[in-house]
């Protein structure tokens with residue numbers, strides 16, 4: 001039951017084309033993240049002055065905050081070719097060897113969801129990142145030999161929503177790590193202003209502010225909500241004003257603080273079924289019919305950030321704010337342990 005507004009939907013070509021059209025192409029166009037942007041700017045400039053490939057870069061943060069966009073910018077700013085892959089596509093060391101050995105000098109290799117790469121490939125990557133070399137194993141058992149293969153110098157840009165899952169030796173080999181933060185409403189307002197301009201949409205300032213405040217701190221969601229509002233205005237032959245934003249977002253179940261159906265299902269389950277928790281992640285995921293990974297990397301970071309859920313050593317707990325948001329009175333006593341169906345991770 002992935003939500004079309006919040007959850008990434010890599011299969012949806014129309015969404016991908018829409019995202020592609022709105023993607024900033026340079027650091028100057030990239031809104032917000034001023035700290036990471038400044039650091040990246042310095043790193044790219046230093047590499048340019050020394051005429052070498054930029055250091056390897058790790059981009060960490062929740063989905064939709066601009067990791068893929070920044071990887072493309074790294075390539076574009078340095079006029080370097082870009083190769084895109086992802087952790088789930090690299091399930092054997094051989095997959096990675098084929099990829100690395102075909103890189104041209106200076107190429108930027110983007111690996112999305114790098115925490116999902118096979119362990120054997122990860123180990124191959126250590127040497128590749130450090131020495132631009134890999135060892136290819138030929139044969140099996142006692143007769144196996146390794147043949148060293150030199151690689152063209154490249155820049156690896158890894159993206160992860162779960163940096164905690166990366167082994168230290170891999171994390172340490174990145175010259176620079178950017179932790180992307182949720183955007184504030186002013187930054188999202190700017191993202192929306194830029195997107196509306198590119199789409200040729202006349203969006204009233206108050207309508208823009210309203211969408212920004214419901215975008216869960218995430219540019220991808222801001223752009224998707226904008227698209228829904230544009231469609232609504234078009235179909236009803238109305239201006240994209242504040243009233244249209246309210247009507248369109250109500251139709252799509254996005255509430256006044258930007259929570260969607262899945263966010264509310266998580267809170268509702270925590271509160272109604274488990275008396276507010278604590279409850280383990282996989283129990284919670286099973287209860288709402290969603291993958292643990294989606295709950296942990298898509299839903300939870302924002303709910304934690306706005307103080308609706310807290311993560312305790314015994315599991316997830318709904319805060320009084322969450323109870324109030326669902327129109328329920330929070331219990332006065334501290335929540336009791338209840339209903340943990342599985343002995344799962346918390």
Ligand SMILES: Nc1ncnc2c1ncn2[C@@H]1O[C@H](COP(=O)(O)OP(=O)(O)OP(=O)(O)O)[C@@H](O)[C@H]1O
Pocket residue numbers: 008018019020022023024029030031032033062063064065066067068069070112159161191219220221223
């Ligand atoms: N700083 C920004 N300024 C303007 N638009 C942005 C910015 N960051 C992201 N966007 C928009 O949000 C969309 C999603 O960004 P992007 O694909 O880079 O996110 P991501 O972090 O790679 O997500 P995922 O983890 O799901 O791959 C892009 O198409 C882009 O239009």
